[in-house]
Amino acid sequence: MQSDPNSALYYRTKGWDFIERGQELFNDPQKPNDKKKGYLIFKKGLECMLNYAKREPNHDIVDKIRNKMNEWLKQAKEMELVVYPPGSEKENIDHHDPFPINSHDLPGPQPSNDKRNDRSISPRPRPRPKSPITSPSVHKKKLVEGDNEKMVNNLNNAIITEKPNISWDDIAGLEQAKRSLQEAVIYPIRYPNLFEGMRTPWKGILLYGPPGTGKTFLAKACASEADSTFFSVSAADLMSKFVGESEKLIKTMFKMARESKPAIIFIDEIDSLLSARSDNENEATKRVKTQFLVEMQGVGNDDAGILVLGATNIPWVLDPAVRRRFEKRIYIPLPDIYARHALFVNQLSKTPNALHPEDLDYLCTHTEGYSGADINILIRDACYGPLRKVQVATHFMPVEALPDGRPIYQPCDPSEPGAQPMNMLDIPGDQLRLKLVSMEDFGEALKKTKPSVSQKDLKQQEEFTQQYGIEG
Ligand SMILES: Nc1ncnc2c1ncn2[C@@H]1O[C@H](COP(=O)(O)OP(=O)(O)OP(=O)(O)O)[C@@H](O)[C@H]1O
Numbered sequence: 015m016q017s018d019p020n021s022a023l024y025y026r027t028k029g030w031d032f033i034e035r036g037q038e039l040f041n042d043p044q045k046p047n048d049k050k051k052g053y054l055i056f057k058k059g060l061e062c063m064l065n066y067a068k069r070e071p072n073h074d075i076v077d078k079i080r081n082k083m084n085e086w087l088k089q090a091k092e093m094e095l096v097v098y099p100p101g102s103e104k105e106n107i108d109h110h111d112p113f114p115i116n117s118h119d120l121p122g123p124q125p126s127n128d129k130r131n132d133r134s135i136s137p138r139p140r141p142r143p144k145s146p147i148t149s150p151s152v153h154k155k156k157l158v159e160g161d162n163e164k165m166v167n168n169l170n171n172a173i174i175t176e177k178p179n180i181s182w183d184d185i186a187g188l189e190q191a192k193r194s195l196q197e198a199v200i201y202p203i204r205y206p207n208l209f210e211g212m213r214t215p216w217k218g219i220l221l222y223g224p225p226g227t228g229k230t231f232l233a234k235a236c237a238s239e240a241d242s243t244f245f246s247v248s249a250a251d252l253m254s255k256f257v258g259e260s261e262k263l264i265k266t267m268f269k270m271a272r273e274s275k276p277a278i279i280f281i282d283e284i285d286s287l288l289s290a291r292s293d294n295e296n297e298a299t300k301r302v303k304t305q306f307l308v309e310m311q312g313v314g315n316d317d318a319g320i321l322v323l324g325a326t327n328i329p330w331v332l333d334p335a336v337r338r339r340f341e342k343r344i345y346i347p348l349p350d351i352y353a354r355h356a357l358f359v360n361q362l363s364k365t366p367n368a369l370h371p372e373d374l375d376y377l378c379t380h381t382e383g384y385s386g387a388d389i390n391i392l393i394r395d396a397c398y399g400p401l402r403k404v405q406v407a408t409h410f411m412p413v414e415a416l417p418d419g420r421p422i423y424q425p426c427d428p429s430e431p432g433a434q435p436m437n438m439l440d441i442p443g444d445q446l447r448l449k450l451v452s453m454e455d456f457g458e459a460l461k462k463t464k465p466s467v468s469q470k471d472l473k474q475q476e477e478f479t480q481q482y483g484i485e486g
């Protein structure tokens with residue numbers, strides 16, 4: 015698979031890199047949904063370390079790796095328990111475990127004949143699954159012959175191998191944008207015969223609009239719904255991590271995309287990569303932009319089946335040549351009243367609440383100018399209302415009983431019949447019940463949460479749309 019499979023150094027570097035990144039991702043409190051990804055990267059690191067140990071001639075070093083491996087395997091086990099808690103399907107685990115680690119793979123003498131010790135570093139051996147974690151619609155990672163190994167590996171990490179699990183239906187409103195994206199990413203693959211003559215599939219789509227309106231969210235839906243290899247590259251990452259290598263990276267990325275078509279290259283916050291060229295910017299950034307333009311133009315390359323999807327909230331800073339290469343520029347506006355309604359209904363379905371349909375109407379009309387992200391924050395803030403109430407409550411009353419007969423308490427007004435003077439800390443966790451989220455909580459949240467998009471920003475977006483936008 016790799017260009018130099020025998021290099022111990024190669025596996026060691028890769029192993030450490032994966033192990034550290036896996037741990038980091040798994041423990042990142044900002045990314046609770048990425049635990050599984052972190053766990054799989056971590057295990058990939060362990061596999062690399064095993065490969066390294068097999069190639070390392072120095073027995074002392076191998077012994078050290080063996081010791082470390084015990085620690086890592088323990089960690090992997092703990093991670094596995096979090097990712098696949100007991101009771102979740104075991105078969106599922108096997109299916110999702112593309113890098114089964116077996117202590118017998120370790121070279122050199124075993125540390126001791128103690129069977130218990132052996133067991134501790136050897137979780138139940140599992141058969142290598144026939145298919146990797148990639149879902150049928152997401153292609154296996156590919157390496158391109160002759161390319162810089164490190165670069166290809168970095169790019170491999172940008173390929174989304176697990177679907178984000180966001181469907182078109184999760185997106186409130188934005189019907190035209192959804193239709194355009196389906197037209198670009200779903201239909202050409204499913205119904206290729208419909209795309210002939212001038213009806214060629216779109217090669218570049220730019221999603222632009224105010225912050226928090228669902229541009230990245232839409233791209234995630236594409237990754238979930240499309241039968242394509244999905245490269246997700248953040249412009250900031252490309253520029254900061256690989257200074258000097260950026261243009262080669264872009265070249266390799268397009269090459270890899272061509273090798274694994276149909277493919278979608280998604281570049282979030284594209285403005286930071288492809289803003290208008292100026293005389294006083296440095297050579298490296300200029301070369302990146304030129305390379306990108308060349309690749310998007312696809313000179314001499316067969317670019318059918320490659321879609322570049324870009325997202326930005328400041329489209330006016332893009333280089334005019336880049337702008338032209340995004341044949342479709344779709345405005346993702348603030349949600350209208352119907353979209354806001356859908357957002358409220360969707361989010362509130364996840365929390366027990368005491369809202370009536372007319373309350374929803376009130377909320378929708380009073381959140382004009384809020385973005386989808388603002389509405390999410392508003393709802394979250396309101397959902398904290400019952401928790402705040404319970405913290406300051408001076409009286410509670412029993413509302414129900416547990417199977418063992420102990421009462422369940424809810425905060426109440428001191429004047430209510432059955433009210434007992436107590437505070438939250440007097441009540442054990444299983445006997446405490448929050449009140450339902452109410453309109454009063456939303457009233458409080460509305461006072462505190464303000465829209466994050468300014469009129470000035472909106473005006474700029476609308477001006478850009480009038481001048482360059484193409485309706486979805
Ligand atoms: N139309 C929508 N439907 C459903 N959820 C939405 C919608 N718009 C925004 N959201 C919610 O808001 C969050 C933020 O949206 P997202 O990250 O896609 O914004 P963005 O347009 O990419 O913003 P930015 O330009 O700042 O990157 C999403 O995770 C999603 O929960």
Ligand SMILES: [Mg+2]
Nearest residue numbers: 229230282325
């Ligand atoms: Mg975004």
